[in-house]
Amino acid sequence: MVLAVGIMSGTSLDGIDTALVEITGVLEKTRVKLVDFATKPYPKEILNQLHHALEAESVTVQQVSSLNFQLALSYAAVVKELCEQNQLTTGELAYVASHGQTLFHQPETLGDFPPSTLQLGDAGVLAQLLQCTVVSNFREADMAVGGQGAPIVPFADFYCYQGNKDRILQNIGGIGNLTWIKKGGSPADVVAFDTGPGNMVINELTRHFYDEAYDHDGKHAANGQVLPELVNHWLSLPYFAQPYPKTTGRELFGKTFVAKIIGENFEIAPDDLIASATMLTAKSITQACAQLTTEPCELIIAGGGAYNPVMMAMIRQTVDANFIVKTQEDLGFSSDAKEAIAMVILAQHTLQKIPNNVPSATGARKPVVLGRVTWA
Amino acid sequence: MVLAVGIMSGTSLDGIDTALVEITGVLEKTRVKLVDFATKPYPKEILNQLHHALEAESVTVQQVSSLNFQLALSYAAVVKELCEQNQLTTGELAYVASHGQTLFHQPETLGDFPPSTLQLGDAGVLAQLLQCTVVSNFREADMAVGGQGAPIVPFADFYCYQGNKDRILQNIGGIGNLTWIKKGGSPADVVAFDTGPGNMVINELTRHFYDEAYDHDGKHAANGQVLPELVNHWLSLPYFAQPYPKTTGRELFGKTFVAKIIGENFEIAPDDLIASATMLTAKSITQACAQLTTEPCELIIAGGGAYNPVMMAMIRQTVDANFIVKTQEDLGFSSDAKEAIAMVILAQHTLQKIPNNVPSATGARKPVVLGRVTWA
Numbered sequence: 088m089v090l091a092v093g094i095m096s097g098t099s100l101d102g103i104d105t106a107l108v109e110i111t112g113v114l115e116k117t118r119v120k121l122v123d124f125a126t127k128p129y130p131k132e133i134l135n136q137l138h139h140a141l142e143a144e145s146v147t148v149q150q151v152s153s154l155n156f157q158l159a160l161s162y163a164a165v166v167k168e169l170c171e172q173n174q175l176t177t178g179e180l181a182y183v184a185s186h187g188q189t190l191f192h193q194p195e196t197l198g199d200f201p202p203s204t205l206q207l208g209d210a211g212v213l214a215q216l217l218q219c220t221v222v223s224n225f226r227e228a229d230m231a232v233g234g235q236g237a238p239i240v241p242f243a244d245f246y247c248y249q250g251n252k253d254r255i256l257q258n259i260g261g262i263g264n265l266t267w268i269k270k271g272g273s274p275a276d277v278v279a280f281d282t283g284p285g286n287m288v289i290n291e292l293t294r295h296f297y298d299e300a301y302d303h304d305g306k307h308a309a310n311g312q313v314l315p316e317l318v319n320h321w322l323s324l325p326y327f328a329q330p331y332p333k334t335t336g337r338e339l340f341g342k343t344f345v346a347k348i349i350g351e352n353f354e355i356a357p358d359d360l361i362a363s364a365t366m367l368t369a370k371s372i373t374q375a376c377a378q379l380t381t382e383p384c385e386l387i388i389a390g391g392g393a394y395n396p397v398m399m400a401m402i403r404q405t406v407d408a409n410f411i412v413k414t415q416e417d418l419g420f421s422s423d424a425k426e427a428i429a430m431v432i433l434a435q436h437t438l439q440k441i442p443n444n445v446p447s448a449t450g451a452r453k454p455v456v457l458g459r460v461t462w463a
Numbered sequence: 464m465v466l467a468v469g470i471m472s473g474t475s476l477d478g479i480d481t482a483l484v485e486i487t488g489v490l491e492k493t494r495v496k497l498v499d500f501a502t503k504p505y506p507k508e509i510l511n512q513l514h515h516a517l518e519a520e521s522v523t524v525q526q527v528s529s530l531n532f533q534l535a536l537s538y539a540a541v542v543k544e545l546c547e548q549n550q551l552t553t554g555e556l557a558y559v560a561s562h563g564q565t566l567f568h569q570p571e572t573l574g575d576f577p578p579s580t581l582q583l584g585d586a587g588v589l590a591q592l593l594q595c596t597v598v599s600n601f602r603e604a605d606m607a608v609g610g611q612g613a614p615i616v617p618f619a620d621f622y623c624y625q626g627n628k629d630r631i632l633q634n635i636g637g638i639g640n641l642t643w644i645k646k647g648g649s650p651a652d653v654v655a656f657d658t659g660p661g662n663m664v665i666n667e668l669t670r671h672f673y674d675e676a677y678d679h680d681g682k683h684a685a686n687g688q689v690l691p692e693l694v695n696h697w698l699s700l701p702y703f704a705q706p707y708p709k710t711t712g713r714e715l716f717g718k719t720f721v722a723k724i725i726g727e728n729f730e731i732a733p734d735d736l737i738a739s740a741t742m743l744t745a746k747s748i749t750q751a752c753a754q755l756t757t758e759p760c761e762l763i764i765a766g767g768g769a770y771n772p773v774m775m776a777m778i779r780q781t782v783d784a785n786f787i788v789k790t791q792e793d794l795g796f797s798s799d800a801k802e803a804i805a806m807v808i809l810a811q812h813t814l815q816k817i818p819n820n821v822p823s824a825t826g827a828r829k830p831v832v833l834g835r836v837t838w839a
Contacts, residue, residue: 145521152567152581156606191528205528210835211603227587228837230532440838459586461604461835462816 099261234451259392305397311358610827635768681773687734
């Protein structure tokens with residue numbers, strides 16, 4: 088049993104999640120216990136730089152290079168704080184598993200550009216600041232063997248959730264993604280893909296209309312009215328009909344998409360747009376579930392969306408009868424901590440050189456070892 | 464004894480150097496034998512993208528991310544070819560040590576931007592394409608502990624060249640850098656710094672005036688006349704008087720600098736400018752040497768500049784009498800291969816978690832392990 092910290096900062100930019108865990112074993116012998124968890128916002132200045140890098144037409148290479156180093160400083164500060172609160176020094180950690188901040192992710196060839204992905208938050212800087220081994224860069228190897236480099240959480244999900252019933256794990260972060268773990272299945276049976284937007288469209292709308300980072304407790308959605316025609320129009324986007332495995336991101340459902348929504352619907356009340364965007368996420372999830380199985384199945388919701396009661400109600404309202412909807416918390420796990428814990432589980436396998444992608448989820452031609460190791 | 468390949472592609476963009484070596488041991492037991500060496504130009508399309516990324520005001524994050532992946536493809540192709548020519552598969556290599564292509568390097572804080580460095584050519588992609596362990600990213604850890612992230616070759620130089628006489632190893636790539644290895648000294652006694660431009664200014668001039676990538680055999684320099692006032696004017700730049708450790712790059716002696724030279728001296732014949740730029744490199748080296756030691760010392764020239772007979776003549780002509788000037792080839796080593804071999808020596812220590820920076824050369828606060836490990 089060793090202590091390790093997982094760091095996740097998702098596309099929604101809502102902060103840096105850090106999970107302190109006890110972990111032992113690999114594959115079916117993997118055992119993980121969450122010791123502590125914290126989410127800290129990015130420092131304002133870093134957040135501004137990230138928004139610029141993600142949204143501007145172009146950046147300077149100095150900005151990219153500098154962000155790579157500065158993000159590592161931000162991560163290190165959050166990990167140190169978590170360790171201090173648990174009377175630990177970072178040097179006592181066996182390792183830190185860091186996802187990094189995705190600056191760009193393009194799973195398919197687009198024009199002259201082959202698939203590629205770019206996560207920042209330099210592992211060398213992080214390892215030195217923490218005086219501890221860092222495992223990072225969990226997407227590139229999968230893409231090098233034809234995979235989409237995403238999703239990467241299903242590997243961890245399989246070893247945490249495989250059991251005596253079918254389970255669909257739905258994470259609602261910036262993007263929504265699901266993992267279907269079949270009763271009695273093997274890792275090769277895992278189905279996983281991005282369902283579409285998670286909170287990304289909603290957050291962009293609350294930022295635009297209210298200067299609020301997200302729809303706290305779903306209050307705007309609750310105050311608005313879902314416009315079914317609008318929701319169905321959005322659901323007619325080709326992405327939702329595309330067969331899995333598939334991944335999406337800010338490129339499809341980011342600022343450009345939301346600017347278009349706002350421009351096309353200026354006569355609609357902001358809260359109606361937010362309610363409709365909430366329903367878009369809910370229906371994109373429940374439609375995807377309905378297409379997967381008609382057998383009894385647990386649908387377990389995690390991520391920020393699990394804390395939006397309006398979204399949870401919409402999921403329960405639109406899901407087929409064979410599903411029992413739960414939240415991650417109902418199972419005794421922290422919803423927020425799930426992805427950060429998954430990074431630790433991936434890293435535990437990286438360090439043992441055990442392949443830890445799920446080709447059935449990413450579309451990769453073969454299993455590969457995700458991640459790379461930087462010693463302090 | 465294992466087989467390994469080192470990959471170096473310098474700031475001059477004159478190609479991808481790959482060295483196939485046999486290596487055994489670490490520290491004073493390090494023994495290296497060069498088996499084969501090749502330099503291949505970048506594919507034209509990649510070269511164009513690199514020039515754009517290095518010289519344009521700004522880039523898109525897609526361009527940066529894509530270059531990171533595409534450079535790995537270029538590196539993999541060159542390594543495969545080298546292995547094939549030696550009846551090897553890349554899977555038989557113990558590891559590949561890849562420097563990556565520097566897109567940005569800022570060793571000091573500049574305005575709002577803290578020091579950072581960015582090398583592209585993704586290790587995860589490379590490891591998968593070659594089916595072999597990759598060690599990469601040799602600069603970040605040093606910068607995280609206050610170093611300049613450069614030079615990184617002195618560590619290898621020390622274990623290859625330490626002996627019964629003082630030696631100064633001068634590499635003339637895009638930038639010129641020297642390493643002073645004292646007779647009977649330890650790694651902590653190593654002095655190393657960038658002397659100033661190597662071939663960078665010359666190459667930019669031949670590209671501008673003749674559409675030639677470099678001054679082949681120094682023919683333009685030989686055809687021109689050195690203008691001492693011009694050379695002395697350039698040598699009055701603050702960089703040359705700055706105390707070591709110090710590093711420089713494209714930011715100071717790149718396209719902007721050369722555009723200024725051309726703009727200010729439009730009445731001067733191109734070959735006179737090239738001859739003067741060649742003397743600038745020669746004198747910046749011999750002045751630096753003169754300030755270091757008046758004891759008997761070997762000055763060993765490596766890198767592309769060693770093949771420019773005019774530059775070699777200028778060095779011999781301006782160097783103090785206590786120096787014996789040799790080329791790397793005189794010592795039975797390939798000049799071109801030196802940096803690629805150095806990457807292998809660094810990686811050999813990374814894999815054993817042995818610190819491999821030289822704080823006296825980089826200015827780092829302490830020894831750290833440079834490099835990170837990606838398994839296939």
